[in-house]
Structures are given as structure tokens and as C-alpha cells.
Amino acid sequence: MVVILKNNASETQIEDVKKHLEDYGFQIHESRGEVKTIIGAIGVKPGFDIRKIKILDGVSDVYRVTVPFKMASRNFKEGNTVIKIGNIEIGTDEIVLMAGPCAVESEDQIFRLAKVVAESGSKILRGGAFKPRSSPYSFQGMGEEGLKIMRAAADEYGLLVVTEVMQIHQIELIEKYTDIFQLGARNMQNFGLLKEIGNTSTPVMLKRGLAATIEEWLMSAEYILANGNSEVMLCERGIRTFETYTRNTFDLSAIPVIHEKSHLPVVADPSHATGYRTHVAPMARAAVAAGADSLMIEIHDKPEEAMSDGPQALLPKDYLTLVQELKVIAKAIGRNL
Amino acid sequence: MVVILKNNASETQIEDVKKHLEDYGFQIHESRGEVKTIIGAIGVKPGFDIRKIKILDGVSDVYRVTVPFKMASRNFKEGNTVIKIGNIEIGTDEIVLMAGPCAVESEDQIFRLAKVVAESGSKILRGGAFKPRSSPYSFQGMGEEGLKIMRAAADEYGLLVVTEVMQIHQIELIEKYTDIFQLGARNMQNFGLLKEIGNTSTPVMLKRGLAATIEEWLMSAEYILANGNSEVMLCERGIRTFETYTRNTFDLSAIPVIHEKSHLPVVADPSHATGYRTHVAPMARAAVAAGADSLMIEIHDKPEEAMSDGPQALLPKDYLTLVQELKVIAKAIGRNL
């Protein structure tokens, strides 16, 4: 932490600031210029609220010197985290595709779509059995029945399963059916849930919150890592801005930023980011070009009958075409898919 | 719902759109101009995803005609909701003050501060026993022990208690100690929690999410109302914007907007909105002038030792002064405090 004193800070104020810093356990280095005094406070105190120093008399500004996350940081670990599930690896040169409907709606539907996912060469089947819906009057998901048929469909077609867990008490149930827990955008700062997920050994895909900075997102990953689960991947799915022609604003620059700051793999979800089918393919291509380690894409063969988010689902034939295009782009940047 | 067809929409496309609308259960009114065809789709379907129509061939645009919330809407109910707890009423001309520390830290601390709250004439003691912290390394709250001592302090000084519930499994425990459940900003779209809180009969203060529109906020209130709990108040606590000189941006215009759209009372929290002690008093004054029905303000007598958010806490003497100022402003706009 670096503490900048006000130009007119008195000797007493400076001493008081130093005493506080020492009481909090920091080592102190003082630099006096002609106008400015700067105090370097050395010592890693994750979670320390720097405003505690900022409000002391005589203090002008305070800056953290270290990032607030530790285990999620690139410094913490040599090389990239690679998440292995069965014979699939996420975080290598091989880009992994996840696809499926927004919500599991029926046995027939999920088997039809699992078939498409397998045909395309994608490895992971997505689908929600418990759905976070902004309206209490909307379809809320099939629950355990949905989990069962999705597992069956995935097994039939040799796929892995990723599905959302929304509440602590659902963890045990969902763990029986899924290979990857999805933590949704609205739960990114549900700290109790993060801790409990951290106590499991099931891989987790942590979606970025609508208004979460990359730093807060990595702090939420830290919750899971700090509780013992190191199988965390991050999923960019669009943030909230003033723009209304798209559902959210797809922050693709988060991909290279995460790769610089952290060792964790990054998934990109162009379906939620754009909200409209016609924009999904160009944004999926862009995500691969930007360096995503995995893509999650919604598909549906009868989008106008979908119980949730049909308008952003690709048709199976369009998905199959897209996968071919993604393969070429992956190759162009030295990766496989 | 109003459906605008494209200028060049074919007769077949128009008929197909009408068929879809009828299948979804809407009544249809068609207007044909020289260039534009407009279809009015009458029928209230809360939660209907209008993108389902927007993606049909020949459709240019679709607008909802009704707000998506129903029970939270001003149309739903004559007059304002008044929440009665003991001899306190929230939602009348009398402005109610809630104050206390961010977190319950010790018996001594909470008793000292409860005394200040009572002395100021404020009616409700706030304090967190379970704390949502962005860092896993920060103080996470005293838990049940904190609830117990806060209840004791409130009882000692004739105050009500408001405290945060973060998880479904905490409801039963916290209900024993609190008069009002606080639902935090990060849980505004924790729909499972909203439903369970809706099943209780304890009044709820629902904080606005950092990136929540007023409409989404009212939809979250709708979850609680639709499950049977009509004692809901809304709390504006700042939204996330690009500005960094304040912790959040205090959206005070939300107060008159809510009063226009809904019958529910509005609380304003200038402490979280600004994040710095020096800005709390002017923003508290502004909130009263803007029409807030209640204010929630953080106080601490040793803010530099506070375990959470000390920098935004007012000192007791400053709080006492502020309350006197608020009384005068309340009177100036024809209310009491």
C-alpha cells in the first residue's frame, strides 16, 4: 500500500498515520519530497479496506500495491490451469465447445439437441434445470427431472454436462448429474454459494456478473479457490452498459486481460452477450480470435417454442456451419477445435 | 404488445405472425397504413418474452404495452403501502430513520451505538451479522452471536432490528431475531431467496442491485409479493457507473420514479451510495428532499477500528446533528421526522 500525504500534512498527522499502519501490521518506508510525503506500507493483507487509511487526517490518497486476489493470480502458479474432466481438457491449445438449449424442456427436446451437439464434434452439453428468471411468472425449469434426462442424453451421446446451481441446498442433488457446475451471473457474488462450491471437487464455470469488474470476478474465483476447489474456469457473457441494440455488451477484451492476470481458463458465451441469434455467429468467431479457451453456445431446433431465451438460440444447421468456421479461425491462430 | 411489421413484409409473413400471436393466446387488432402494418396483441401474459415475436420473419419491432410487474404496480392497489411494525409505520408522511454500524462487532459496540440511535430519535437499529464481502479474506460477520446481541441492544433501547439474510437456510434463524429482513444488492436477483422470503410474513427491505434497472428491481419485489408477503420496501443504495470519485452513483431520481410506478415505500441509503463519510450528510438531506420514506445510515464511534465499511460511517455526534437538519427539511416539504 502506498499512502500519499497532503501537501500541508502536519508532523503529528504523519506520525499518526504511521502509527496506524504499524498497528495494522505493515512495515513502513517513508519518502519525503519537498512538497509531498509518501509512505510505503509493506505487507500483504488481503481484504484490507484501504479507505481505513484514506480517512485519516492528513492523508491525500491511498493505493493498493498488490492485487486483492492471490490464488487466482498469474503470480500464484506456473503455467495455465488445465481442467481435466474425463478425456476432455479445458485450458490447452484445444478449444472446447459447449452447446445445448437454454433450458431442458423435455426428454425429446434434450435428446434431439444432444445429438446435434455430438454431431458437431462439441464435447459438452449445456442446459438449465433450475432457471433464474427475472419474472416470477416465467418458466422456472424442470428441476431434478430435467437433470435426469439431460444426464441420460449426454451419456447416450458421449457428452459431458454443464448445468446451473443456484442455491446451496441444490449442490448435492446437482452434483449427482453434472460434470461442471455453472455459477450464473446473478450469483457471482453469492458468497455463501461460492464457499460451498469451493468445498466440492466438481469443476466450476463462474459467469461474470452483469456489473462486475474483472477484479471482482477474480475475487469471486478466489472464494472458490481459497476453499479448496482449484477447477475454476471463468465465463464472459456480456456486461451491462447503456447500449440497447444488444442485450448486453460482450466484453471480449476481458479474455486477453484474464489471460494476463490469471492462470484460469476463459469461456465465452456469445448467446447471452448479444441476445439475438443473428449476432451470435460473428461474436463466436470473434471470441475464438480473441483467445477464448472454450465457447458456450445456445442452440434450439424450435426456437419459437423454447420456454426460455429462444431468440438467442442458433438453429442446429447454423450451429454446424459455425463450428466449421470456428475450426478454421482456431487454426489461423495456432489452436485446434 | 404491439408488433410492427417490416415495410416489405409479405401477406404470408403477416398471417404467420398473427397465427403465432393467437397460439400464444393474444387477441389481435390489426392496423394497416400505406407503408406500415401494426398489430396490437391484447392480453396480459406476465413474463412473456417479446423476443419470441421479434425473431419472426417480417417483424420489425415489438413493444410491451404493459409493465411486466403487476402486484408491485401502482395500478394494482389504491393508495400507498404502509408497513406497520409494532408502533412504527413506514410509508406515511412520517419519515423513519434506520441507523447503526455496518457490521455487529461486539456486545459493547452494538450497545453503545444502539444508545446513539435511540438518543437521535431514530426507530430502527441496523447491523450485519452475516456479511457479504467481496474478499474471502475479510471479516464475514459474527453470525448468530451477532444477531443475539443486536436483538438485546435493540430491546434495551426500544428499537426495531433490520439485518441482512443472505441464504435460504438462514431465514429461520434470522427471523427469530429481526423485525425486518434486509435483502442485499448482490442478492436482488437471487430468485430462490426472494421466493422463500415471500413465504414469510416478516417485512422486507429489498436493496437495488448494482446494475439493476428500476423495472428489474420492481420485478424482484414482484417475486416476494407474488409469494404472499406484501410487506416490501425498496432501498436505493447507489448504482454502478463509470464515476470513481464516489463508491457508487446515488440514483435519487429513482425515488420519484418508484413513487409514480409503485405503491411500495422507498428507503434511501446514502452511506453505501457514496462510500465516504463526508458525502453522507448532503446526500441524506437530498434523499429526504427527493421524497424518501425512510433513510438507512451507517454510524460508528470508532470508524478506524470498524471491521467493515468504517470509512462511510458517520460519527455519533455528526449523526445527531444530521438528524436535526433532516427534521427541518422534512418539515419544509410537509413531512415529519
Place this chain on the structure above:
Amino acid sequence: MVVILKNNASETQIEDVKKHLEDYGFQIHESRGEVKTIIGAIGVKPGFDIRKIKILDGVSDVYRVTVPFKMASRNFKEGNTVIKIGNIEIGTDEIVLMAGPCAVESEDQIFRLAKVVAESGSKILRGGAFKPRSSPYSFQGMGEEGLKIMRAAADEYGLLVVTEVMQIHQIELIEKYTDIFQLGARNMQNFGLLKEIGNTSTPVMLKRGLAATIEEWLMSAEYILANGNSEVMLCERGIRTFETYTRNTFDLSAIPVIHEKSHLPVVADPSHATGYRTHVAPMARAAVAAGADSLMIEIHDKPEEAMSDGPQALLPKDYLTLVQELKVIAKAIGRNL
């Protein structure tokens, strides 16, 4: 400036960073902890791009120690800037009201409204003769004819005039008719215009840009001050956020923040901030309570015929009522109006 070296920065890298800093003219103070090395670079270089240091090898982070504005800063000047125009002062305990239509539309209109402004006891007549409109097909203002009749109306009723200047070549013309230049939100970073306005001695009201941070806003004020014009007031008029129920988000916390960081007076414009007549009065009250030195409010007696922004204009009778309410609130916080 404070430079934080990476944990593993080599001696050569540290020396190279120091050399760069010295070449840029900074004095250096070095602090070495066990893990971290911190370099304090002393010397005020307004406008220095700190990213120049941030990209050097071995550097982890860089922070500015001083704010980038100088003459706009509270440190620069004892006491508050008070702008005197005729017998009016802006920046004292007396709150000054500016009111009038969005656009000057006719002689009759502006005289009718100037009469209302005078009757209310307000001192300054607002009105646009050159209008920034987002559509090329919208009314663009009456031009010089509009300036003439506004000046005549103001003189008739003993009022001052504030009107917008949009282009450098308009300065000379508008200066003949106005007492205060308004610099609009869309021109807040029109640096050429700021400089030329800085070369005049006419007082300026600088509106905050839709996406401008408070720091950028003060930097734009700095352009005017640095060119010799010290009569600058700042006008908060709402920023752009994701919220759609209001036209903009009125950032009232900017008022106490500006008062803390700068000596310049602050005007608040609740009309543009909210965009709807019904929200103007509560937000005007809140702005006074938050500490605004002046308010700018749009009024119109035939808002449905207004050529621009009629929907946000108060009716004369509502304005007269509002002024009475504002007087009481001003008094409640120890000011006059």
C-alpha cells in the same frame, strides 16, 4: 507519481525505470521492502501520461500522486470562487435560480416566460438560440434573431442571460447578447472551444458530459482557467447509465464532491437530468439540499407546442410553487434563495 516494481524485477530493470523517470525530469525516492520495491517520483508534470512508465519492463503498477488539474483544484485558491455579474453573485450562501425555455421560439414566447422568471424572483433567463439536436431534421434554433429577442426580454424584466455557444465562430456574436456562456454537455471536451472561451472574460457555465468523470470535467474547466478566464461554474445535468426510466441519471453526489475538490461553484439542472416534468420538482429540491449553488430549470407555458424538450419543462404555476418550496429548503440548510 508512485511506481511499484514487479516482485521479480531485476536490478537492470529497476535502474532503467529510474533512468526514464530522471530523463522525464522527476526526482526519485526509492523504498525497498523484502518483496516489493517502490519508487516515488516527485515533481509535478501536469498532463504526463503515466502509461509511459507502466509499460516499462519490470513495472507492476503506477499511480499519480497529484490530481491532474491545478487551477481548478481547491488547493489552488483560498475560499470559494464567487462569480459576480452585475449585482448577482454565484457561489455565496445565496442560491441563484436560472429559468426559461429550452429554446427561444418567438418574441412573444420569450417575453411571456421572462415575465414568469422575474415574477418568481429568479435572476437569470435561460434559452437556446443555437440548439444541439441529435437529429438533423429537428429544429436547430432561431440563431441571432433568437439572441436579440432574449436579450430584449431579459432587459425588460431586469434579468441576466445565459445561452449556449456551440462553435468557436459563434463566440463573438453571442458575447454581444449574453451574460453567461453555456458550454453544453456534448462540447465538454471540445478543447478548441474551451480554449477560445478561456480567452474571453465572459463567465462560463460548463455542463458535465454524458460520460464524463468528475475528474475529466474539472480538467475541461482547467482548459478555460488556464487560458485566463477564471469565471467558471460547473453544471451537473445527469450522466448516462443503463437506467431507462429517466432520460439520464442525475449524479447529485457530484455536488459535494466538487465542493471538496474544487473552489468553483456548482449549478444543477434537474430538467435535463430527468427528462420528465413530473420528476423535476423533487430533484430540484434534492439539488438544493445537496448543496447546489444555483439551479437551472426549464419552463414553458405551452409545453406541447415547444420546439424542443417541452416534456421536461415545468408549467409557470408549477415553477412558482417550486420556488417557494426551494426557499424553505434553502433556509433549512442555512442558505438563502
Place this chain on the structure above:
Amino acid sequence: MVVILKNNASETQIEDVKKHLEDYGFQIHESRGEVKTIIGAIGVKPGFDIRKIKILDGVSDVYRVTVPFKMASRNFKEGNTVIKIGNIEIGTDEIVLMAGPCAVESEDQIFRLAKVVAESGSKILRGGAFKPRSSPYSFQGMGEEGLKIMRAAADEYGLLVVTEVMQIHQIELIEKYTDIFQLGARNMQNFGLLKEIGNTSTPVMLKRGLAATIEEWLMSAEYILANGNSEVMLCERGIRTFETYTRNTFDLSAIPVIHEKSHLPVVADPSHATGYRTHVAPMARAAVAAGADSLMIEIHDKPEEAMSDGPQALLPKDYLTLVQELKVIAKAIGRNL
């Protein structure tokens, strides 16, 4: 326009709304449901402020039926606009690269960099002679001298020139030296400048404002088109959000959205969008994959000495490598570069 009446709107109110609409010149179609009355108001009135109807008694909501831009709209014109300058075309399958320093700093510098641009196969040299700087104390550009040497460097290497025009009075001067006018983000709503640029026949690259919606951006293009200049390309350069790890948030989804709504070509500027050299290459790759018709990239061979934005400039060798990667991605999506 579609007008939704309130459920309890009286017959008199409905008639009054209809009269207003007719007075404004609209044709009327009325639909009465059991609960809702909807009035379709047919007639294109670009620039009509729908709030004029929204504030009438009995009105619940009003929606525009047509987009507010006309000549910029995809409906206005068959096929894509292709801008031809010399033997270069922008808006075809061939992706055009623009590169160069942020600011022209010296003859030597611009000749060295023009050589790199030519070697890479890029066609257009960028560089600012008049610089918009947020600080009055920063380097403001070389002015006409800069224009001269940039023109000379471009001619020497067979390149076109793009450079920024900030003020109306600079148009005539800059037109002598440039092939394309750049309109900067801060001038996107400088309507007077847009009009004057519209009166020239020089192609224009219109950058998106920091807080501009895609709709507002297209409205600004409309200003230029409506004044007679049809050679407009749009440049996405990042928007302002709450994220701080990047300078701006690169809204790549704007590319497919613009291609859907408009016939104008889209340029992408990953340098300003990200602000840091390390993120430029992945974002440039993503922009090509997302469908950009052209890219503008900042390069510098001595970035630590650059007078402006050095930290976001690519080194020549990195630029040459990037161009090769972009060629492969362009080919992967069926385009050339």
C-alpha cells in the same frame, strides 16, 4: 408511432390525443381492446420528440415505429456503401488496414513509420496533427507542419492519409492534405462540424462517442449524409463502462449490428479501445473475425518517447506479425486483406 392509452383513459382524453396527433400531421389507426386502447400514428416525421405525446393526459406509453435515421438506414439503399479513394475501396470483401502513430511528432518519425505501414501492405497512414487532449498541459499536435510532413510521407510510400479535424475552421486547411477526415469520439455530436463536413466531398471516418448508443452514432452519420456527403464510414473505438482494467470497453457486437441496420462500412480501432499494447493484437484479430471492413491500429517505433498514447502503440515488428495473422483470419471468413 404507437400510442398506448392508460386503462382508465377517458373518452375526452382519447379524443384529445387523437386531435394532437392529427395536428402534428399523423394519420390515425385506433385499436380498442377490452382493457387497452392503442392508437397507431402513421407518418414519418424524423426528429419528432415522442415525449410530446407521452406527457398528454391519459397516455401510458409511446413507441417510435421507425428508426430515427433515414439515409443511414439499410432500407434506404440497395447493397453496401463502398467508399472509393484512389485505387482503394472500403466496404468490400477486401479488409483495409490503416496504421500510423497517434500523433505526428517529426518528419523523421512519420517517414520511418510510413515505411512500416507500406511494408506491411497496409494502405492508409494515420496520424494526428491537431490532437484532442484532456489536459491543457499536454502536447496539442504539430498543426499544419504536421499535415505537410504526413502528406509527404504518405506520397513517398504510396499511401492514403487519414487525420482528425476538430474545428470547422480547420476543414479547408486539412482538406488540402488528407484523403479521409477523421471525426473523433469527442466530436461525434458536434453537430455544426458534422454539417460542415457534410458539405465537403471528402470521405469521413466517424468515430463512436464514448457514451453514444449505436442509434445516436447513426444519427450523427445522418447529419453528414443529409448534407450531401455520402462517403461515411463508422469507427468503433470502445465505449465507457465501469471496467478499469481496460481504457474503454471494445463493443465488437456493434459491428454485426451496424451491418444489419446500415449500409455504411465499419472500421474497428483496437488501440484506443484497449489502451494497452498487449491487448491490441487479440482485439484486432477479434475485430476481423467479427466482420470489420477496416482496422485502424496505432504503431510507434519508440513508444516510450511518443508524445501521445505511446503505451497503446504496437512496435513495427509486432505490427508486421499481426498483419500476417489477420490475413489468415480474413481468409478463414471468406475475405481478403
